[in-house]
Amino acid sequence: MFRRCKEIGHAAHGARTKQDVLHCFMMHQRLFATTYTLTRLVLYLVLLAPVAVFVLHAFSVRWFYPQVLPAEWTLEPLLRQLGNADTREALWNSTQIALLVSVLSLLVGYPAARVLGLRSFRGKSIVYLLLFLPTIIPPVATGIGLNILFLRLQLTGTIFGVALVHLIPVLPYVVFTLASVFARYDINFEHQARVLGASGWRIFQTVTLPLVLPGLMVAGLFAFLISWSEYLLTLLIGGGRVLTLPLLLFSLVSGGNPTSISALALLFVALPALAVALTSRYLGTEAGIRFQGGAGLGRGDK
Amino acid sequence: MTSITLDNLHIRYPRQPHPVLDGLALAVQSGELLALLGPSGSGKSTILKLIAGIERPDTGDICFDGQSILSIPANRRNAVLMFQKAYLFPFMSIEENISFGLKVQGAACATIRAAVRRMLELVELPGIERKFPAQLSGGEQQRVALARALVTRPRVLMLDEPLSSLDTNVRATLQEAIRRIQRELGLTTILVTHDLSEAMVLADRVALLLDGRIEACAAPRVLFQRPPTRNAARFVGVSTFLEGTVEQCHLQSTLGRLSLPHNTAGPSRPATFAIRPEHLRLLNGAADEASNALPGTITDMIYRGEATEYQVRIADQQVRVRQFSADTDHAPGTVVWVQFPPEHLFEVEGA
Numbered sequence: 001m002f003r004r005c006k007e008i009g010h011a012a013h014g015a016r017t018k019q020d021v022l023h024c025f026m027m028h029q030r031l032f033a034t035t036y037t038l039t040r041l042v043l044y045l046v047l048l049a050p051v052a053v054f055v056l057h058a059f060s061v062r063w064f065y066p067q068v069l070p071a072e073w074t075l076e077p078l079l080r081q082l083g084n085a086d087t088r089e090a091l092w093n094s095t096q097i098a099l100l101v102s103v104l105s106l107l108v109g110y111p112a113a114r115v116l117g118l119r120s121f122r123g124k125s126i127v128y129l130l131l132f133l134p135t136i137i138p139p140v141a142t143g144i145g146l147n148i149l150f151l152r153l154q155l156t157g158t159i160f161g162v163a164l165v166h167l168i169p170v171l172p173y174v175v176f177t178l179a180s181v182f183a184r185y186d187i188n189f190e191h192q193a194r195v196l197g198a199s200g201w202r203i204f205q206t207v208t209l210p211l212v213l214p215g216l217m218v219a220g221l222f223a224f225l226i227s228w229s230e231y232l233l234t235l236l237i238g239g240g241r242v243l244t245l246p247l248l249l250f251s252l253v254s255g256g257n258p259t260s261i262s263a264l265a266l267l268f269v270a271l272p273a274l275a276v277a278l279t280s281r282y283l284g285t286e287a288g289i290r291f292q293g294g295a296g297l298g299r300g301d302k
Numbered sequence: 303m304t305s306i307t308l309d310n311l312h313i314r315y316p317r318q319p320h321p322v323l324d325g326l327a328l329a330v331q332s333g334e335l336l337a338l339l340g341p342s343g344s345g346k347s348t349i350l351k352l353i354a355g356i357e358r359p360d361t362g363d364i365c366f367d368g369q370s371i372l373s374i375p376a377n378r379r380n381a382v383l384m385f386q387k388a389y390l391f392p393f394m395s396i397e398e399n400i401s402f403g404l405k406v407q408g409a410a411c412a413t414i415r416a417a418v419r420r421m422l423e424l425v426e427l428p429g430i431e432r433k434f435p436a437q438l439s440g441g442e443q444q445r446v447a448l449a450r451a452l453v454t455r456p457r458v459l460m461l462d463e464p465l466s467s468l469d470t471n472v473r474a475t476l477q478e479a480i481r482r483i484q485r486e487l488g489l490t491t492i493l494v495t496h497d498l499s500e501a502m503v504l505a506d507r508v509a510l511l512l513d514g515r516i517e518a519c520a521a522p523r524v525l526f527q528r529p530p531t532r533n534a535a536r537f538v539g540v541s542t543f544l545e546g547t548v549e550q551c552h553l554q555s556t557l558g559r560l561s562l563p564h565n566t567a568g569p570s571r572p573a574t575f576a577i578r579p580e581h582l583r584l585l586n587g588a589a590d591e592a593s594n595a596l597p598g599t600i601t602d603m604i605y606r607g608e609a610t611e612y613q614v615r616i617a618d619q620q621v622r623v624r625q626f627s628a629d630t631d632h633a634p635g636t637v638v639w640v641q642f643p644p645e646h647l648f649e650v651e652g653a
Contacts, residue, residue: 186389188385188387188389189389189391191351191354191356191376191383191385192383192385192389193391193402194355194356194376194377195354195355195356195376195377195379195381195382195383196377196382196402196403196406196450196451196454197377197378197380197403197406197407197454198377198402198406199377199406202406206391206402207391210391210393211391211392211393
């Protein structure tokens with residue numbers, strides 16, 4: 001940038017002295033800083049505006065046309081939503097299902113990702129493609145097919161059945177996230193622990209788990225978020241008996257009361273936002289940094 | 303103290319044309335430091351992984367003190383392998399890292415603390431128990447890894463190029479440390495290296511591994527001065543080979559007629575002799591039959607500081623000569639006499 005300033009300086013006003021060049025340089029820097037701030041503000045606006053509308057609606061009473069902002073603020077719609085039995089049931093169900101899906105998907109995804117990330121074998125790309133299929137095939141197709149199977153297994157209308165079916169859209173993300181963790185994982189850490197006398201289970205607890213924990217957290221978060229906002233599969237397998245937040249939200253939207261919709265939408269966003277915040281905070285702590293910059297996690301030379 | 307016997311080891315990785323190890327046999331004596339020397343890809347590291355139990359051989363047997371250990375899992379062999387990288391667990395403090403093996407064995411807290419302190423003194427890094435691996439330099443990490451490997455008093459210590467990623471000065475210090483500690487504890491040790499000088503400095507015996515087989519196994523001095531085969535000779539820096547016929551203590555070679563040591567009497571037979579470049583001498587004046595020299599033309603000269611290297615062409619063969627006394631320079635094009643001292647000529651097997 002400095003050199004460019006120099007050139008511009010020479011060309012534009014024939015500046016020769018050091019001060020002129022320096023002045024030009026500082027002007028450029030200031031311009032850059034301003035552009036940066038402006039871009040950031042626009043981004044905030046675009047990202048936060050939809051949420052802001054919800055906040056305005058959810059916390060206001062009597063907000064009529066000519067007013068830019070609501071005249072009165074209140075917590076009443078939010079408390080009313082929280083007091084509603086349906087909302088409480090949906091919130092509880094959604095939490096249960098999302099947590100169950102996180103745990104199940106990590107249990108199933110971990111071994112698969114470990115093999116895919118560490119080993120090379122014939123047909124590996126085909127396995128990747130197969131894992132990716134659920135995100136391509138319309139969920140209605142798989143959902144209706146599984147509905148018949150789940151009916152026979154008496155899993156329809158149960159929390160567990162819904163959690164199971166959520167694994168379909170969730171697993172590709174979990175496996176891909178973890179496979180990339182294992183692709184840059186150095187198996188020699190485990191070999192080192194083994195020759196030092198540790199058994200398989202001990203190695204998993206004391207070496208492997210701490211090394212891949214940040215990856216597990218991110219994958220688990222993905223699982224939680226995808227399950228939390230899943231609508232169609234919940235409807236098909238839950239059969240209306242398992243009420244989750246997305247189902248409740250959809251039925252409210254058809255009712256058309258902006259205040260209750262907004263209050264529920266805020267509740268819907270609150271828990272995932274909290275989960276994201278906590279995870280990113282953990283990954284930024286000393287433990288996370290030590291993991292990333294630690295004594296070499298890259299693949300060994302051998 | 304443990305002796306190790308490797309017997310007829312074969313291993314071949316899937317979809318690879320050549321076996322990594324092809325009928326390898328090797329004996330390591332109790333308390334000795336054996337260096338496995340060889341170019342990269344010769345199967346050195348594989349041998350260590352087989353002994354440690356990380357990999358299994360297709361056929362063959364591995365014995366500690368005469369008893370097969372193939373059925374014992376890696377974590378109960380008490381044979382510790384130290385890798386090229388330190389592989390300190392990044393989320394554990396230095397104390398936790400070193401005590402890893404002891405904790406697995408279920409040692410008492412006080413014992414562990416004392417052992418860690420003793421080990422850190424042994425590797426000359428006292429007082430760093432509370433630090434974390436990321437706070438240490440590469441050399442310090444390797445020392446901690448060595449302490450961690452030694453703390454359980456293993457039967458066998460294996461070092462897989464533990465110093466090759468370090469810079470020259472640190473490497474020299476650590477070589478000394480390894481030598482001292484190994485002698486002090488009398489540990490049976492196998493060191494894998496591709497560095498000839500490292501093998502020479504550290505080892506009691508050096509096994510040269512080429513193409514999955516032991517090409518030669520001898521004390522460093524013997525391997526360096528009298529390598530038994532042509533390939534081994536090439537690996538330790540011999541480039542002059544004289545092919546011809548031996549008769550009556552003389553070699554009638556392609557270069558000319560040369561005297562041999564006196565123990566080569568017997569009937570006439572074809573043979574290959576070799577000589578180290580630093581044992582060849584350039585004579586200033588003319589030479590006679592008695593000086594055992596051949597005339598040649600200098601084609602190239604490289605000044606290496608402590609020595610000067612000449613390429614001399616003798617009867618269409620390039621001969622490398624290493625001269626330590628660099629008082630006189632011989633410019634390329636000069637005709638010189640190259641002396642072959644008979645006591646330094648040795649016979650090698652193989653074409």
